[in-house]
Amino acid sequence: xSESASTTAHATTTARYTWGGDEFLFVEITEEMSLESNFIxxxxxxxxxxxxxxxxxxxCPANASLLIRFNPDxxxxxxxxxxxxxxxxxVRASANRVLQTRIIEIPxxxxxxxxxxxxxxxxxxxxxxxxxxxxDYAAEINGLRDAEEFIRRHHESPWLVSxxxxxxxLPFMFQLVEREHQLEVPKYLSPRTDTxxxxxxxxxxFACIYSVxxxxxxxxxxxxxxxxxxxxQKLADLSDxxxxxxxxxxxKFRPVSENEYHQIRAEVDAGTYVYRQAxxxxxxxxxxxxxxxxxxxxxxxxxxx
Amino acid sequence: MALEILEPGLSSTIQDxxxxxxxxxxxxxxxxxxxxxxxxxxxxxxxxxxxxxxxxTYMGPAIITNEDAVxxxxxxxxxxxxxxxxxxQYTRIALSAGDELRFGIIRGGTRxxxxxxxxxxxxxxxxxxxxxxxxxxxxxxxxxxxxGDILPIGKPIATGLGELPSIADALRPVYEKSASVRVLLGxxxxxxxxxxxxxxxxxxxxxxxxADRMGLRxxxxxxxxxxxxxxxxxxxxxxxxxxxxxxxxxxxxxxxTQPIVLHRDAVSGGGYAMVATVxxxxxxxxxxxxxxxxxxxxxxxxEEALDARREQAATLAGVWG
Numbered sequence: 181x182s183e184s185a186s187t188t189a190h191a192t193t194t195a196r197y198t199w200g201g202d203e204f205l206f207v208e209i210t211e212e213m214s215l216e217s218n219f220i221x222x223x224x225x226x227x228x229x230x231x232x233x234x235x236x237x238x239x240c241p242a243n244a245s246l247l248i249r250f251n252p253d254x255x256x257x258x259x260x261x262x263x264x265x266x267x268x269x270x271v272r273a274s275a276n277r278v279l280q281t282r283i284i285e286i287p288x289x290x291x292x293x294x295x296x297x298x299x300x301x302x303x304x305x306x307x308x309x310x311x312x313x314x315x316d317y318a319a320e321i322n323g324l325r326d327a328e329e330f331i332r333r334h335h336e337s338p339w340l341v342s343x344x345x346x347x348x349x350l351p352f353m354f355q356l357v358e359r360e361h362q363l364e365v366p367k368y369l370s371p372r373t374d375t376x377x378x379x380x381x382x383x384x385x386f387a388c389i390y391s392v393x394x395x396x397x398x399x400x401x402x403x404x405x406x407x408x409x410x411x412x413q414k415l416a417d418l419s420d421x422x423x424x425x426x427x428x429x430x431x432k433f434r435p436v437s438e439n440e441y442h443q444i445r446a447e448v449d450a451g452t453y454v455y456r457q458a459x460x461x462x463x464x465x466x467x468x469x470x471x472x473x474x475x476x477x478x479x480x481x482x483x484x485x
Numbered sequence: 486m487a488l489e490i491l492e493p494g495l496s497s498t499i500q501d502x503x504x505x506x507x508x509x510x511x512x513x514x515x516x517x518x519x520x521x522x523x524x525x526x527x528x529x530x531x532x533x534x535x536x537x538x539x540x541x542t543y544m545g546p547a548i549i550t551n552e553d554a555v556x557x558x559x560x561x562x563x564x565x566x567x568x569x570x571x572x573x574q575y576t577r578i579a580l581s582a583g584d585e586l587r588f589g590i591i592r593g594g595t596r597x598x599x600x601x602x603x604x605x606x607x608x609x610x611x612x613x614x615x616x617x618x619x620x621x622x623x624x625x626x627x628x629x630x631x632x633g634d635i636l637p638i639g640k641p642i643a644t645g646l647g648e649l650p651s652i653a654d655a656l657r658p659v660y661e662k663s664a665s666v667r668v669l670l671g672x673x674x675x676x677x678x679x680x681x682x683x684x685x686x687x688x689x690x691x692x693x694x695x696a697d698r699m700g701l702r703x704x705x706x707x708x709x710x711x712x713x714x715x716x717x718x719x720x721x722x723x724x725x726x727x728x729x730x731x732x733x734x735x736x737x738x739x740x741x742t743q744p745i746v747l748h749r750d751a752v753s754g755g756g757y758a759m760v761a762t763v764x765x766x767x768x769x770x771x772x773x774x775x776x777x778x779x780x781x782x783x784x785x786x787x788e789e790a791l792d793a794r795r796e797q798a799a800t801l802a803g804v805w806g
Contacts, residue, residue: 198671198672199669199671199672199762199787200669200671200672200732200734200735200759200762201668201669201732201733201734201735201762201763201764201765201790202669202764202765202787202790202791202794203732203733203734203765204732204733204735204762206671206672206729206730206732208729210716211716211719211726211727212716212717212718212719212727213716213717213718213719213727214717237505237506238505238506238507238508238509239509240508240509240730240753240754241509242728242729242730242754243718243727243728243729244718244727244729245727245729245730246730247508247729247730247731247732247754249505249508249732249733252791252794253794253798257787343728343730343754344509344510344511345508345509345510345511345730345752345753345754346511346728346752346753346754346755347511347619347620347752347753348510348511348512348617348619348620348622349510349511349512349620350511352728359717366720366721367720367756383720383756384718384719384720384725384727384728384756385717385718386718386728391511392619392620392621394619409620411610411620411621411622411627422622423510423511423512
């Protein structure tokens, strides 16, 4: 019934290939989210990028899938599919399960007045539980004692940036813990028309940081202190490009007080703020085998930064 | 040389062919919604297809030029007035220094385009002059035009093409109250039930007023999803998926009620299943649709989509040849 991508049998590709019109190839690694699927998506994206194939316009790795935009006048769709299938089987066959990346500390003022004020404006008709705030709700449906415990779980283990998008520079993040320890919350019943810039949000199993003010449907837990998107590129961390995050970045949230939040804001305004970060090698095998022990090791990298 | 904006209109933005290659960072392609109409305007004033134009939505701006200029207005049918005197759309219009350009109410469609010889010369950001308001880049300070804006105009360009005084009637877009939009099924169409697919393709959908540069929302009978266990990480609703990249032109149906066609300022990804994609040749047609347009989504094959694309390219090549 659907115009599916070519069904040529290929022993070592298991992803689903399908077309988004005549300019987009969509590759779904798996239906469900997993660290491994994200790793495969990003690895195929990197390998495809390295080929520098004429006619490929944009390569967008996502949580468990990959979207490729191409110019069909230059590159035939069947040829593109064959190339990507080849890369998928190379990635799956490769023993290489490490990623050269960086770990970044993101200061967050949890349970802050900005997101709480916005939550109060979008309650009746928008939220599953109009009484209380999003943190209380998230703690309850995750079976945690209270908002404090939820906040602790949110920042004590690091997150992987599994996708950048929605709007300019917005990171989706997946926490590096076993599935039974993932924090999961539904999105708002109906999306808000307003979300403060730098809101730390959560929907499904994904955390995000809203890079700009605007519409949004994720639950709101706090506000990050420093920008992650700035077209004026005033901070050193944004001097190369207006978007800070890349897929594969690791993030450690650090709770800050109101005072420290305002100190950081002052440094941002002065253009002197620099993110605490360190280059690291991320090993998927170790992350899957013993997340707690491996996370402790990852976080040590930040101590020296 | 410069144009001064006396009145901005409802939502007038600087656009060109778009900002390609940054979708991976969530930055949409932007660019003129109706690329064909914008291209005709550039041809009339002696530009290349790359020059930036003003895209006007429903109500256009009032503009004064500080030097002699050549302009052209294409797209949705509208009365064009120079110092209060009517002028023709789809023709080359010479303005003298101090002339005032104004517009009446559109008689169909949604958007019309103003091209000027030399192009609107705002700064290029990430390879394009197109306005992306959410990201505050392109155009004038990353926003729609405002009263008092001064738009710098580029120098005339040597295109090597002869002067074209007007566009032949047969080449002008037609504005109708109904539209057949060709789509390729795919992406997550398998999440629809068989009845759901039939509803999408066999029903008449009416474009709602919730239609802008990001997406266009249609009203109709809704669609039915296949029953299934939601995968880990997707939302609870059957229209949810693990957040993925959105193809430009793809159709998502949140909750199964109102299909949304994503257009040039679309969000680059999210958690709603896309079930079909408008073919590239029909994106301009969608852009021209006014609220109330009775729309049918017609399934085509990849080969038919590519044929339509070649046909569209040949039409444009005729104008630019």
